[in-house]
Amino acid sequence: xxxxxxxxxxxxxxxxxxxxxxxxxxxxxxxxxxxxxxxxxxxxxxxxxxxxxxxxxxxxxxxxxxxxxxxxxxxxxxxxxxxxxxxxxxxxxxxxxxxxxxxxxxxxxxxxxxxxxxxxxxxxxxxxxxxxxxxxxxxxxxxxxxxxxxxxxxxxxxxxxxxxxxxxxxxxxxxxxxxxxxxxxxxxxxxxxxxxxxxxxxxxxxxxxxxxxxxxxxxxxxxxxxxxxxxxxxxxxxxxxxxxxxxxxxxxxxxxxxxxxxxxxxxxxxxxxxxxxxxxxxxxxxxxxxxxxxxxxxxxxxxxxxxxxxxxxxxxxxxxxxxxxxxxxxxxxxxxxxxxxxxxxxxxxxxxxxxxxxxxxxxxxxxxxxxxxxxxxxxxxxxxxxxxxxxxxxxxxxxxxxxxxxx
Numbered sequence: 001x002x003x004x005x006x007x008x009x010x011x012x013x014x015x016x017x018x019x020x021x022x023x024x025x026x027x028x029x030x031x032x033x034x035x036x037x038x039x040x041x042x043x044x045x046x047x048x049x050x051x052x053x054x055x056x057x058x059x060x061x062x063x064x065x066x067x068x069x070x071x072x073x074x075x076x077x078x079x080x081x082x083x084x085x086x087x088x089x090x091x092x093x094x095x096x097x098x099x100x101x102x103x104x105x106x107x108x109x110x111x112x113x114x115x116x117x118x119x120x121x122x123x124x125x126x127x128x129x130x131x132x133x134x135x136x137x138x139x140x141x142x143x144x145x146x147x148x149x150x151x152x153x154x155x156x157x158x159x160x161x162x163x164x165x166x167x168x169x170x171x172x173x174x175x176x177x178x179x180x181x182x183x184x185x186x187x188x189x190x191x192x193x194x195x196x197x198x199x200x201x202x203x204x205x206x207x208x209x210x211x212x213x214x215x216x217x218x219x220x221x222x223x224x225x226x227x228x229x230x231x232x233x234x235x236x237x238x239x240x241x242x243x244x245x246x247x248x249x250x251x252x253x254x255x256x257x258x259x260x261x262x263x264x265x266x267x268x269x270x271x272x273x274x275x276x277x278x279x280x281x282x283x284x285x286x287x288x289x290x291x292x293x294x295x296x297x298x299x300x301x302x303x304x305x306x307x308x309x310x311x312x313x314x315x316x317x318x319x320x321x322x323x324x325x326x327x328x329x330x331x332x333x334x335x336x337x338x339x340x341x342x343x344x345x346x347x348x349x350x351x352x353x354x355x356x357x358x359x360x361x362x363x364x365x366x367x368x369x370x371x372x373x374x375x376x377x378x379x380x381x382x383x384x385x386x387x388x389x390x391x392x393x394x395x396x397x398x399x400x401x402x403x404x405x406x407x
Contacts, residue, residue: 002395003219005029005044005333006022006024006029006031006032007031007032007291008030008031008032008033008034009021009032009033009370009373009374010033010035010335011363011366011370011371011373012034012035012396013362013366013368014362015217015221015223015362016035016353016355016362016366017035017036017037017038017041017215018035018036018037018038018041018046018212018215018354019035019049019246019248019351019352019354020032020036020044020046020239020351020352021033021034021112021247021275021349021350021370022044022248022250022251022349022350023251023292023347023348023349023350024112024251024254024255024258024347024349025255025258025347025348026079026255026257026258026259026345026346026350027134029248029251031373031374032044033370033373034046034131036216038212038213039159039212039213040208040209040210040211040212040213041210041212041403042209042210043247044246045198045210045246046205046210046211046212046246046352047198047240047244047245047246047264048211048244048245048247048337048352048354049201049211049214049229049230049243049248049335049337049354050243050245050333050335050337051333051334051335052241052242052243052331052332052333052334053167053243053250053331053332053333053339054167054239054240054242054243054333055114055167055239055240055241055313055340056091056168056237056240056253056312056313056314056331057186057190057243057253057312058114058171058174058240058312059251059311059312059313060168060169060175060189060190060253060268060269060277060312061170061171061174061182061185061186061190061239062110062170062173063191063269063273063276063277063311064189064259064273065174065178066273067269067270067273070111070177070178071173071174071197072110072178072274073109073110073111073114074109074110074111075109075110076093076107076108077107077108077109077110077112077113077118077173078107078210079167080110080176081099081169081172081173081176081179083149083282084167084169085107086112087104087120087150087151087152087153087256087281088101088102088103088104088152088153088311089101089102089103089104089105089119089152089153089156090128090129090132090153090154090155091153092128092153092237093131093135093333096124097135098135098170099135099136099152100133101152102214104153104156104157106129106156106157106159106386107157107160108120108153108157108158109172111159111165111281112158112169112172112313113166113167113169113170113188114166114167114170114283114301114308114311114312115166115281115310115311116161116162116163116164116165116282116287116309117157117158117160117161117162117281117282117285117309118153118155118169118301118357119154119155119157119160119162120151120152120154120161120162120164120165120166120168120169121153121154121155121162121163121165122140122163122164122165123140123293123294123299124292124293124294124297125163125290125291125293126154126162126163126164126290126293127293127303128154128222128312129151129156129204130163130293130294132151132152133324134398138150138151139229141165141168141238142230142238142240142241142242143229143231143234143282143323144183144230144235144236144237144238144242144341145235146235146236147293147367148165149168149169149236151165152271160285161282161286161287161288161309161330162286163195163301164291165238165240165314167238167239167240167241167312168236168238168239168240168241169239170237170239171236171237171238171239171240173318173388174239174241175313180241181200181237182204182237182239183200183237184202184235186199187198187200187228187241190253190268191249191268192317193253193266193268193339194253194256194263194266195264195266195299196245196249196252196253196269197246197249197388198244198245198246198249199244199245199249199250200239200242200243200244200245200269201243201248201347202241202328203244205364207244208247211269213225213226213227213228213352214228214229214286214335214355214356215354215355215356215361216296216357217355217356217357217362223355226356227262228335228356229397230242231246231383232328237403241333241334246286247350247351247352250263250339251266251348251349253268253348254339254348254349254350256268256269256340256350257269257274257278257329257341257348258341258343258346258347258348259316260274260275262399276311277310277311277313277329278310278311278315278329278341279310279315280308280309280310280315280317281308281309281310281311282308282309285308286302286303286305286306286307286308287304287307287309287314288310289301289303289304290303292357295357296356296357297307297356297357297358298311298334298356298357298358299357299358299359299360300359301358302312302359304361306318310329312331313329313330313331313339314329314330315327315328317328318329322372322375323368323375324340324342324345324371324375325329325342325343325344325345326407327343327344328341328342328343329341332358332359334350334358334365335352335353335354335355335358336343336353336354336355336356336359336360336363337350337351337352337353338350338351338353338367339351339356340371342399344376345375345378346373347374347378349370349371349374351366351370353366389400
């Protein structure tokens with residue numbers, strides 16, 4: 001740490017090492033918390049794999065194309081990506097275990113890609129998708145292998161929420177409508193406007209020296225290093241998870257959104273685009289519990305009826321006492337990275353724990369204590385000019401974004 005670092009939050013969690021948390025408001029960075037103890041840890045300059053936090057960046061890229069009239073959120077995906085129209089719906093499996101496929105009854109829209117209602121699902125949290133992948137040998141989208149794009153939908157578009165590969169398709173969509181690569185779009189439309197330092201899809205040698213391995217915590221509490229990483233030389237960049245960055249880089253994006261789309265005179269999105277991004281997009285549908293099919297990678301993700309997907313993140317419909325306000329917007333990445341934006345309380349924050357499995361009890365407890373520490377002493381009325389998400393009230397329910405302490 002240096003004299004110029006923001007005030008430190010005195011947080012420590014047994015066994016958790018090599019993590020970084022940052023919080024800020026519209027005016028700047030307000031607090032940090034971090035702990036080393038692992039190879040290649042570099043304090044606040046540590047680089048992390050964003051995993052699904054990439055979905056926020058991909059959604060920003062899509063909305064930038066909406067602003068210049070290249071994309072309509074309510075247009076069918078097939079308008080921009082004809083290959084998407086060829087995806088059938090997985091209706092089940094026959095007695096021999098072969099997939100039963102049928103045509104979709106509706107056409108998925110761009111909005112549904114980003115709000116997880118397109119029918120595209122990750123095998124980690126969907127048993128039918130998991131069975132399809134394992135029985136057919138179809139690779140996961142996370143591999144960047146184009147064969148993964150042939151995986152069928154698990155529901156008709158618009159019929160249900162299934163967390164999945166919509167953002168991976170959205171990454172291909174922005175490439176198609178701009179004629180640029182995802183890497184170039186990330187740099188020219190997000191990194192350069194905001195002045196990020198280390199946000200990238202490919203690490204150079206120096207950056208790799210600041211990117212610790214993802215750790216794993218076993219069921220009996222033992223820690224080990226893994227070789228988990230993004231694919232080298234993929235067929236395509238999965239827009240659902242392919243970016244590296246520091247916590248400071250991510251906080252720049254979050255603070256720009258907190259400020260209505262611009263930071264320091266540099267605009268990322270128009271205010272109306274920020275409102276679209278952070279508003280509930282799933283109508284009466286609420287996010288179900290995400291049951292894990294791969295315990296090594298993820299525990300069950302305990303969502304409930306007071307949560308809806310926005311575009312690239314989710315919206316909580318009730319205030320969480322001692323934590324974020326109703327209408328806050330946030331999400332997470334597989335390696336237990338978490339972010340949220342709370343316009344009412346003038347808070348933006350990000351926490352990278354850098355371990356598996358996702359939302360284990362250690363991660364939820366750490367998120368709980370970090371979030372409470374960020375809000376300690378803050379008052380909601382300090383915020384002005386909030387760009388708040390629209391969210392109706394509904395009953396409380398446990399969620400990874402609303403940690404209930406140790407469990």
